[in-house]
Amino acid sequence: MSTAQETTGGEVEPWEEVTPDAARRLLVAAVEAFAERGYHATTTRDIAGRAGMSPAALYIHYKTKEELLHRISRIGHDRALDILRTAARREGSATERLADAVSSFVRWHAGRRTTARVVQYELDALGPEARAEIVALRRQVDAEVRGIIEDGVASGEFDVPDVKGTTLAVLSLCIDVARWFDVNGPRTPEEVGALYADLVLRMVGVR
Amino acid sequence: MSTAQETTGGEVEPWEEVTPDAARRLLVAAVEAFAERGYHATTTRDIAGRAGMSPAALYIHYKTKEELLHRISRIGHDRALDILRTAARREGSATERLADAVSSFVRWHAGRRTTARVVQYELDALGPEARAEIVALRRQVDAEVRGIIEDGVASGEFDVPDVKGTTLAVLSLCIDVARWFDVNGPRTPEEVGALYADLVLRMVGVR
């Protein structure tokens, strides 16, 4: 069942949209470094070193260290939003769509934990304009999940007194997976996804 | 309904165990700075400045910047564990104790969000020995919550197929409050605590 190219930790790296090759290698190195130590504790020398280049090479492909974070955050949020949209807009009951959304969203946060960690926890390191752009994407993420829950309430599948609060809690639960998930731990991303889908269905009152 | 001394954001600051006064002022300043910008992005000059002192004054009371983080983390974890222990060991059904534990734990993460943020998200900035000490406290936190859930399963109050996984999810949900809670937002810590207690009872299958 193995597919495509794999890298550290068995994660597939789909940064194919980043070209040329050297720019992608730098970006992947930055994702790893930011995830491990955080944006502010990561040096440009460390990033360049992981990519097998001299410190100056970074500035051929990126204007600043912050631009690297911005690009990573943008691509990561696009991917996260894409995952939720796919689940939200497929055919099926609200129950099925919510379970699908949560399990795939969680699988992403667990399986691609390094990326998710940077995407979810390094937002504050962005400047005002870049952050505003990302915050707009996050509002769309919220809207997709809220939409499914509203559908389930309308159809009578769900029993949810506080739709906005429950949406927040569901997303919060999924996002925090990126903080605690351990690639070498006892659970696979698929197992966590299934467990969380079940827990979330309970939260919305599916009997 | 206002009580005691208040500081920025309406939070009560109970750092009374930290003496002398200058050391406490520095520590409170560090909590605010670490919460706002993160440990690595905070300078010792910034901390001292917030406390109304020169940069060198910090080193009269603390050996290093890391010692400040260690003290904050230690006191914060002690407080968090204390909150959970109190709820876990009171009289009452597992349902009542779990609801109490979650609502008070969440109230702390929301109401004292700056402290909680440092405690929960700056762990990696500690050195190996300090981190090991804190990790031991976190295992006790986990054990308290798992204990209540196990009690509920044993008494037939709860229906939980995966106790360890559910414990993890419950704690994760509560902890993540420190990431998103907004003091100027529409919800009070009490409201979030009540909402989350309800959601968690649903997660453990209380009808």
Added chain:
DNA sequence: GGCTACGCTAAGCGCTCGCTCACCGTCGGC
């Protein structure tokens, strides 16, 4: 009133940071 102890400051050390610049090897087009 002299003396010590203590809390604090001004100045600055050594270092590392993000980033720049002058230069170089390679490779396709003519």
Added chain:
DNA sequence: GCCGACGGTGAGCGAGCGCTTAGCGTAGCC
């Protein structure tokens, strides 16, 4: 075979970092 474009390097700049040190004001004790 020459040339420009491109992707890369080595060296290093100015700034800001964590932290130190010499010295100063004040309060308490004899």
